[in-house]
Each structure stands twice: as structure tokens, then as C-alpha cells.
Amino acid sequence: MKLLGHKFLQGSTDVVNVKVPYRNIVTGLLVLIVPLLIGIGIAKYWPNIAAKARKILRPFIIFVLIFVITFGTLSNLYMFKLLTWPALLAGFLLPWCGFMFGCFSALIFGQKPANVTAIAIETGVQNTGIAIMLLKFSFQQPDADISALIPVIVACFTPFPLLLGYGVHVFIKFIKNQNTPSTDLEKEAAIVTFNTKTST
Incomplete structure (x- = not known):
């Protein structure tokens, strides 16, 4: 402040x-x-x-x-009347830039993939709930609604990068599973049993 x-x-x-x-x-x-x-x-x-x-x-x-x-x-539907393009752009860029900054910083410093994911999420996810609650209970109306507008927008845009990343992860995993040749377990078990019998 x-x-x-x-x-x-x-x-x-x-x-x-x-x-x-x-x-x-x-x-x-x-x-x-x-x-x-x-x-x-x-x-x-x-x-x-x-x-x-x-x-x-x-x-x-x-x-x-x-x-x-x-x-x-x-x-709180009335708060949509307070939305402006600069406010929407700021609320959109804050979490997305946070995710990218955390991800690229972790990659530059040679972190493991699991740590890269954790650092990106910790950097991008903001404590919007705490900010909204403090602003709502600290200011008088209409200042409370006006000041809480940006945290509300940020909270709305925050899940999209996470869902996008999760979707890409699931898609890549699905492609890898499709390219991996499937093995017939029953056939392998029969071969092992046959080899065991012949060796004895």
C-alpha cells in the first residue's frame, strides 16, 4: 500500500x-x-x-x-455492468503471465518437471478469495464492489490455463498410449508356462 x-x-x-x-x-x-x-x-x-x-x-x-x-x-450479477475492456484484459493477463513467468523461471534454473509445474501453479494462482473478502468487508459501498472487480475477474480467468495444461497433458498421454504396442498377456503367460515345462 x-x-x-x-x-x-x-x-x-x-x-x-x-x-x-x-x-x-x-x-x-x-x-x-x-x-x-x-x-x-x-x-x-x-x-x-x-x-x-x-x-x-x-x-x-x-x-x-x-x-x-x-x-x-x-x-453479484450487477457487477458485470462495471466490466470494462481494460479491466478484463488486466484480469486475463495477471494469472496467465504468472503461470508463464513461473514456468519459464523454473525451466531457466533447471528445475525438475514436477517442480516446474508446482512453481508455475504457485506463481499463477492468486489468493483472490482473500482479496475479495478483505475488500468487501473493509470498504463501504460502492467502493467495495469497484475495488473487488479485478480480483473477481482474475478468479474467473485463473482456471483456464490449468484446464488447458491438463487437457494437453491428457492428450499427449493418450497419444503415447496409442503408439505403444499392446501386448497379449495371456500369450506371454502361455509362452512362459511352456518354456517352464520344457525346461523341467
Whole structure:
């Protein structure tokens, strides 16, 4: 905020004055960090409880994701009216450039393929959920919706590079399996059995 914040606040005038609610932002971060630390403590000192909680939380998390995506989209349809081409372009380029930068950097430094994939994903995937929540609860309307627009766009465009990469991986694997000559296991087993009998 201190390094780049003034760049975004240059349009502030006496009529339109954007005030950054630092106290609300810090409070929101604490609300996120404290449960996270509790979860880390439970996983470290009570792994059995953590394993049971993980089994219980999986279906609950799936339900919450479906609920939030469905009703969150319906309740925020008005935000599509705020979309502009520069905002769409920025939201599109941020995750894609992150994936490419992480991938090429890992390749330049000679990382293994598994590490290249992990570094690219970690660089490209942004914590848009945290950003949206902090902006929504920190600013007053309509500043909250306007400020959360870019994270929402980024969240919408983030899955596409991952799905594209996964599709290419599956396609290449399928082609390799097609080119690999199939072996008749029963025929090989019969040959092995015949050779064993003749040797005895």
C-alpha cells in the first residue's frame, strides 16, 4: 500500500476521496490468520483429530463451494455492468503471465518437471478469495464492489490455463498410449508356462 497505493489514489479529489481502511484490513487479516494457526496447531499436536476433521470437512467444503459459486454469481450479477475492456484484459493477463513467468523461471534454473509445474501453479494462482473478502468487508459501498472487480475477474480467468495444461497433458498421454504396442498377456503367460515345462 505504501509503495503502490498512491498510484491508485491519484484520481482522488475533494469530491471523490478514497480512504484506505487500514484498521478493517488488519482486522480481516487477523480473522483469517487466527483460525489458520489453530488448524496448524491441531494438525501438529493432534493428527488423529485433524484426520477425522478432514474427512468431515471434505463434503462440507464441496457443498460450500457449490453454494457460494451459484448464489454468489446470482447475487453479484450487477457487477458485470462495471466490466470494462481494460479491466478484463488486466484480469486475463495477471494469472496467465504468472503461470508463464513461473514456468519459464523454473525451466531457466533447471528445475525438475514436477517442480516446474508446482512453481508455475504457485506463481499463477492468486489468493483472490482473500482479496475479495478483505475488500468487501473493509470498504463501504460502492467502493467495495469497484475495488473487488479485478480480483473477481482474475478468479474467473485463473482456471483456464490449468484446464488447458491438463487437457494437453491428457492428450499427449493418450497419444503415447496409442503408439505403444499392446501386448497379449495371456500369450506371454502361455509362452512362459511352456518354456517352464520344457525346461523341467
